[in-house]
Amino acid sequence: xxxSDSELVAAxxxxxxxxxxxxxxxxxxSLLRVAMxxxxxxxxxEEVVQETWLGVIRGLDRFEGRSSLKTWIFRxxxxxxxxxxxxxxxxxxxxxxxxxxxxxxxxxxxFPSDHERYPDHWAxxxxxxxxPEDDLLSAETHEVILSAIExxxxxQRTVITLRDVEGWPAAEVCDAxxxxxxxxxxxxxxxxxxxxxxxxxxxDAVEETVAHxx
Amino acid sequence: MTxxxxxxxxxxxxxxxEYLDDALAPHERAAFERHVGECEDCGVYLxxxxxxxxxxxxxxxxxxxxxxxxxxxxxxxxxxxxxNGAPRSSTTPS
Numbered sequence: 260x261x262x263s264d265s266e267l268v269a270a271x272x273x274x275x276x277x278x279x280x281x282x283x284x285x286x287x288x289s290l291l292r293v294a295m296x297x298x299x300x301x302x303x304x305e306e307v308v309q310e311t312w313l314g315v316i317r318g319l320d321r322f323e324g325r326s327s328l329k330t331w332i333f334r335x336x337x338x339x340x341x342x343x344x345x346x347x348x349x350x351x352x353x354x355x356x357x358x359x360x361x362x363x364x365x366x367x368x369x370f371p372s373d374h375e376r377y378p379d380h381w382a383x384x385x386x387x388x389x390x391p392e393d394d395l396l397s398a399e400t401h402e403v404i405l406s407a408i409e410x411x412x413x414x415q416r417t418v419i420t421l422r423d424v425e426g427w428p429a430a431e432v433c434d435a436x437x438x439x440x441x442x443x444x445x446x447x448x449x450x451x452x453x454x455x456x457x458x459x460x461x462x463d464a465v466e467e468t469v470a471h472x473x
Numbered sequence: 474m475t476x477x478x479x480x481x482x483x484x485x486x487x488x489x490x491e492y493l494d495d496a497l498a499p500h501e502r503a504a505f506e507r508h509v510g511e512c513e514d515c516g517v518y519l520x521x522x523x524x525x526x527x528x529x530x531x532x533x534x535x536x537x538x539x540x541x542x543x544x545x546x547x548x549x550x551x552x553x554x555x556x557n558g559a560p561r562s563s564t565t566p567s
Contacts, residue, residue: 380514429494451522
């Protein structure tokens with residue numbers, strides 16, 4: 260356990276309310292998002308997070324620091340969330356590479372490998388995106404991204420949330436979720452590919468609308 | 474001496490995440506950057522990935538509602554308490 264971790268744990272065990280308060284504020288955004296990957300609504304996710312923290316408080320005495328504090332908390336969260344998710348009959352297996360979602364990027368976008376001139380090259384390349392000029396478009400972009408995240412399989416959703424939305428370094432994500440760096444990266448890659456594809460569809464639709472309006 | 478095969482677009486898009494994580498071997502990284510320099514489509518794709526990641530980072534943080542936070546702090550206060558080693562509830566297993 261790192262020094263800062265052991266200091267924090269000692270403070271928590273002493274009943275240092277400020278330390279606990281900081282810990283909640285620090286981790287809640289991540290916990291909430293990860294919980295939402297497992298259960299059906301934000302309200303339920305909030306309950307799961309509350310239960311998680313209660314589990315943390317109850318378990319503090321027994322926490323010996325063999326894993327990092329974050330890993331331990333996220334383990335409690337995952338257990339709480341999957342139990343709750345299963346109870347809601349939303350089966351959410353959190354195995355790293357189990358969600359086999361095929362090709363997020365349509366293989367038809369590329370020429371075949373035996374093409375005479377351009378094997379494996381883009382056939383239908385990506386169109387550069389117009390930069391939005393006003394806040395309205397930016398808010399719409401956020402909606403597109405939020406929807407895309409919501410539709411991701413739970414493991415992909417969790418990794419992209421912690422890495423890209425919450426900005427955790429890869430090592431911390433691997434530690435908290437107890438997955439290998441390689442697995443974590445595969446999940447991240449699939450998730451990012453899907454979110455980018457959603458943005459592409461959005462931009463294509465916008466430009467088509469503009470073209471017909473002129 | 475074996476020649477490094479050229480990286481094609483279809484393979485490159487699979488390597489974008491590794492590239493951005495700086496996880497490619499030096500020769501793979503060189504092949505990646507060489508191709509992106511020569512291929513406009515892949516350059517656009519890489520840039521769109523970067524924009525996507527940046528946009529993800531701009532999502533506003535989720536927060537627990539105020540009362541939920543207060544209840545949590547109250548629970549912490551009552552459970553742990555200000556006195557070290559004070560006996561807990563009798564139902565706590567030793």
